[in-house]
Amino acid sequence: MTDRCLVISIGAGLASLAAGVVALVLDAPEIGLVAGILGFLGAVAATAIAARARVAELALHETTVDRARLRRELDALAAIFAEEATRRAGPASDDALPQTELAVDPESGLLDQKFFTVLVQQRVAAARRALQPVSVVVFELDGVGRADASTKRQAIGVLGEVIRRTLRECDAACRIGETMAAAVLEDTAEAGAVWAAERVRGTLHACPVGDSLTVSAGIACYPSHALEAPRLVQRAGHALKTARANGRDHVEIAQAE
Known part of the structure; x- marks a missing residue:
């Protein structure tokens, strides 16, 4: 959509320039009016491009912040699980339980x-x-x-x-x-x-x-x-x-x- 607005903006600008030159050479006010309209369309398209770029920038920033926050939360949860698994496992042994089993209460089958x-x-x-x-x-x-x-x-x-x-x-x-x-x-x-x-x-x-x-x-x-x-x-x-x-x-x- 942004590329389309960019093409419209450039096309309207070039058409406006061409119409302005023709109006100047032929002394035709009607063509000058067309040039003005094309120039206005180019300005509108340029404004739309700028607005969409700003929205995309804000969305990217929010996504980055959310991902960073989620990563911190997941890292904290992983650290707690690892610490609990280490504490329960005690000294290293060949028959150590998997971490998923350490997280489950054996009597209820629910999480610890x-x-x-x-x-x-x-x-x-x-x-x-x-x-x-x-x-x-x-x-x-x-x-x-x-x-x-x-x-x-x-x-x-x-x-x-x-x-x-x-x-x-x-x-x-x-x-x-x-x-x-x-x-x-x-x-x-x-x-x-x-x-x-x-x-x-x-x-x-x-x-x-x-x-x-x-x-x-x-x-x-x-x-x-x-x-x-x-x-x-x-x-x-x-x-x-x-x-x-x-x-x-x-x-x-x-x-x-």
Whole structure:
């Protein structure tokens, strides 16, 4: 499009010059008027070229800034994963676990708790750039807190399997406590987060242990409930407390500030 405007600008300028010379030689005011019109068209085309060049320059600058910011975030996340893998692996050995296994909690099958904070920060930052919502859902199994360790392991394993089977591939979930898990739902506002939490509850009910094992959930959404990742997690936690105060097997949404 810019090349077309450039050709029009040059052509209009040359035609205007030629028409002006002819008008001068033949003393024809009509041709002079044509020369003026052609000159005006050339000026318009030149202005359009300059405007498009400025827009392209600004777009390139924004893209460069976004790429640099994304690179810093990815580098930070990679460093955290590498540090955690090194810490867990201990002294080098022939049977060291792959890094992907080190990132997964073995009892729940969800991402390890150590990565939850970074995960939420990354998803909120991405949502802010894309002008999209993102939701955090915190789950806690009802009535399992005082159970023995074996029962807790079995319960969190069931919840982890249900969450993995229920959420989308673009979503992520971490174990964040003995009987707790949290999901980060990409491009999801309140209604979608409630639907996802209810699906987890419904799928858990359909399990063989569904009659004895229930879960409560608290939901908070960016940007309606919080603009920063730590506050978003805090609001989801408060909503979970409200859900548990209302009894077993409840889902609550954070109140707008």
